[in-house]
Amino acid sequence: MMKNKYAKLTLVGAGPGDVDLISVKGIKALEAADVVLYDALVNPKLLDYATKAIKIFVGKRAGDHYKSQDEINELIIENAYEHGHVVRLKGGDPLVFGRGQEEIIAASAHDIPIAVVPGISSVTSAPSSIGIPITRRGVSDSFWVITGTTQSNSLSKDLNLAAQSSATVMVLMGLRKLSLIVQLFSMYRDADEPVAIVQNATCENQKHVVGTLSDIEELVEKNKIGTPGIIMIGEVIKHRTPSELVELCNVQRQN
Template sequence: MSLKTSKLTVIGAGPGDVDLITLKAIKVLKTADVVLYDALVNEEILSFINPEAEQVFVGKRRGCYAYQQEQINELIVERAKAFGHVVRLKGGDPFIFGRGAEEMEYATGFGLEVAVVPGISSSIAVAAYQNIPLTKRGSAESFWVITGTTKEHKISSDIELAAKSNATVVVLMGMSKLPQIVKLFQAQGKNDLPVAIIQNGTRTNEKIGIGTVDTIVNIVAEKELKNPAIIVLGEVVKHRQTILEIQQQYANELNG
């Protein structure tokens, strides 16, 4: 048995770009005895981990689970009791659909100390990297961040509520439900509402499709967009094109 304090720290690794992990997260990774990391974590980040720490991949890839959630919970407690400080490294922010809260509750029930290091959520950063602001004066006064798929593998009822608002709507884990999402917005007469789909956001292999509620399903098929991706619906999507047009106009003026 370890004489070290049994502790769990849940860390958000950010949306993909390795430079978007926080300094706090890097400092904590250097103190870890064991790191359990997910599939959406950029593997370059693993170089920041204490070289003597055990690294365990517990993520999901192409529908294949390395570990079920219950097994991950048990692994956290087992490793913390045996070795001390366990870091649970998750993509984005661990409290934004990351199940970090569940793991902390479980660990606390076995006497572990718990802490969290927030991460930059893909819901904000991925859009921002494409010059899409989630709020913009005159376009959107608020934004919703919604999971596309609930625990029961159904579409979230919150999307129907969000479609009735003037807010920017960001859907995570929603690509399999895109046709249903489109129908909810069409039912509100928002056929021409701009939509962006961004795959592998902030990474070097990022792909993007821009369209409207009526056209986005076809655009996704043409560009072969798939998970991991976020869906952004709202007038703010136009800002990306506005920036491109201003840049082009400026370049034309420079070139006479």
């Protein structure tokens, strides 16, 4: 196949879900796109910016069809060759647990120019959406971001190290392993160590629970918290902004 002279790949971070949390640069890339390949965690309203593009859903979610990473890489190359500018729209930031780098490598192997537009990650937006400061002077000097689902599907060894620190710990893709994570942290931190979970942060269907290592599993079950969700563990959760103020901030965002 002949390569289209406008062949290009732009990885765009769509942000955590609220349609207004994409960057201006991300919107410009969508407006210029010939093809958009988008994931399940992307707000579909963002596709309205891509007025002239072919839109292809490549995300995976229970019940929906889904493409493997190799198939997605092939689609990027085929579409860039055939149509020109491909925007790969990914939830949050494309290079935070997003396999964006694999897509960059695949495109570069075919001499397709690449651009990256960073996005607002769920890592920072989930805590702020419920008023939790991810760091606070004198309380937490660092935050660790860890996947709950490694390539081998086992718990990451980093979780063990993180549990022994005093850091705020954020676990992505960890909800299905909540029990194991709670067991691990209970070996090193007190039973009343605060834990918060936010599902669909910044989206209209956002839900959250705030508890401790001893009761978080019960709260998750009682409140029917599911995926996609982020688990936060650490003392900073005690310093949460009162919910009336967080609500006020959300109302301004929606207007």
